[in-house]
Amino acid sequence: MSEDAGSAASFEAPSAARLDALVDAAVRDIAWLLFSPDLLRAQRPPGVLATPFESPDEVAASLDWLEAQDADPAELHGHIAASRVTRLGRYAECLLGWFLKQGPAARLIAANVPLRRAGVTLGECDFLVETHAGRRLHWELAVKCYLHAGEGRGELADYVGPNLQDRFDLKLVHLLDHQLPLSAREEFASLGHRGPWDPQMFVKGWLFYRNGIAERDPVEIDPTHARGWWTTRAEWPSFSGTQADAWMLLPRLEWLAPRVRDRHHASGFVTGDALAQQLAQQTGPTMVAAFVERADGLWTERSRGFIVPDDWPERAQAFAREQTSR
Template sequence: MSAPASGLARLVDQFSDVTVRDLAWLLFAPDLLREGDATLARPFPTAAERDATLAWLAALDAAPQALHDHARNPKLTRLGIYAESLLRYFLAHGPAARLVAANVPLRRQRRTIGECDFLLETADGARLHWELAVKFYLHISAQGEAAREARLSDYVGPNLQDRFDIKHARLTTHQLGLTKRTEFAALGFEGPWRAQLFIKGRLFYHGADDGHVEPAPEIGEHHLRGWWLTASEWRTARAATSDDERAWVVQPRMAWLASRRLDPADAQALVAGTESIRTSLAATVAPTMIAVYARDETGEWLEESRGFIVPDDWPERARAFAASAP
């Protein structure tokens, strides 16, 4: 029961605390993939469990310190570990399931061959094995600009160290099969266990192509979208507008999940510094995620979109990385 993009924004906006917002985003964001060779996880399979989860999140929003103590470790700078900690808190303390174990290692001859992210039991007694993935990929057509039907390998990580087809294969052929291995059976967790994929994130399309690209068949119908532009394209686009009703905010990696609230005073400072922000982003040497905020009729600053500004040579390198897929 995930929420489409517009519904997700309304749902997340009811919570004030940043960490609670991230947890709500993780639970309610649309799945990045559609049902296929992997069964997708459902955090709350019934309407009653969904309503109970929203009430639990509201109570947590009023007193979030326990969640902060669990998930906000300044030594942890990896977004995936942060997302794992959020989901683990929900399974351990939320109203919809019971956590049996988390991060269960499988070993053969003292060598770790895999790790089960979550083992849980639902209210009706089903035993589930969840593998969590939170991914952010940019679309680049390895087949040239004329190609409008994407392949999974056309979605690449911003730093070109990851590709969606590689991650998908790893999840479906290795991770989801861990509870069927003899090494897992030897651990003594009473089963059987049904493996499911919990995959969330956002896919970013070139500014000129968004709306014209047919996503890869494996992609979820309601997946979250963003845009990307090269530094030169960004500089040209911004030079053509005199927009004093928008603010641009660089998003650090740990803020890539839910939208953030923008304080009016902070927004005005950002608008006043628009020119320096534009110059900085236009000279970027690494892919940089930004959030664009616009002021509504009430004067509140709301997130309008998210995107990446990439160096001018990034598309050529990204296309070569996508083309290296078999």
Template structure:
């Protein structure tokens, strides 16, 4: 069973996002990340019981919605934190000790510890969560580095985020100031880094030139300039994705699929004067089944996911990547 098999059967978008957070591939390599990676379900039994718990939640997700569907959760990072906190509080394995613990000294905030938990083996863990979506901007034949992966709005870069996680965030739980808060350690600090990396035109030629820090099976997508997308979209059916819809792939009903033609037309008009990058998904009609094995016909699933960027964006991104 692949990670996709463990995510796609769920119908409720919030449950599917939580399954994506738990089971999608890590962005970072376990051997090259610079720190241990978080493992929400270590053994096969833990995976199976977690999937069963998610299936039950999918049938009655009201309690999860109460936690994550609130007006203050407008940022993707906050939404992801709320999903993971719900799992740690109510899931079948780990015990949440505390979340979002600010560390201050002399009136100055040093940072915030995302999650403290204890797993079934009694390990006391400190998880730092990051959900990131970067576009690869590297040129030439040289090996890529994390600096070649930039945020769509050019306010974030993978090498800078990675360095801050390793050199600052993971060390917070080991500081003397943190011990004084009463959370008895020691804590094993682990990275929980999920997301998707986007390559120009879905370029697959980078397989041998990826940064060593990246996991080989990381989720991928494509990016195109507005002009490139208009020239290449053909008869494809697309929809733009809101920021809180960036995580798990979405499955559309037959009724929702009927609106894709109109959504593609609206998207084409929007792209004609695109002020900033937008994430889109291309959909195709297919057959499928839910987690109980029942066939679900006439549904629309994502064929691919990508970013459409303004025509001048690549030049600015190259400058930002350094």
């Protein structure tokens, strides 16, 4: 998890070794949500960044809590199973909700609070939380994976979802103009959650660059963000030889923290050539990860990226330039 341990607040970041020592996948994902770099810098109001911790003591206590969860994750696994999540965003909400209920930092007041007017749903507040100091915060959580499809323009619109149904500039506008202001609306006051609530955006994820070559980042993006690569199927044979010998397809719910596998799961690894055969059965972009073996026998993720159809770059550039009012 070392490439992601950038710190979620202004306090000193926890040691990469301590985070990397976490083994359980769900616990590592919670740690990644709390400590990985934000995708965005702070934006115009109300685009304040969420800070999960108020003090170094809360950081230290949260690390202790994560290690305890890692030693005995049964209750966490039961919570995830009961939630029956199938979407990445809901999975992330499930994990962050568990931390807010069970962890030593801010406490959960309410989650997924719907806001309605005349029977019409205006939106849903992801999390209402209260800090130990008494601050009442409205968090909007987003976990995103965007591929850079531009040609050096340095614009947020150049970052597109792998299936070309989402774009970073549109997501940011929706956050700033619709989601974050929900808790300040007149209709919200009638729900009984005493305010005022300070809105904050909790935006995590990965940005992927063609063949791992980073472009000039837009000013909105945090320069420490988690990075990956993307390549076309035609380019894959030459690209894969520079990465690793062991590869694995990553299901959608494994798109958060860098993965760790023990020797019992090593049978799921394939060579670059075998992975190419698996990709022949895929119709769209596919996330894969390269693994290396550690001295203790664990396999850890070295890098991750998307392999896309050969016509994807042209379609992605068109989508990035599409004028839309969404």
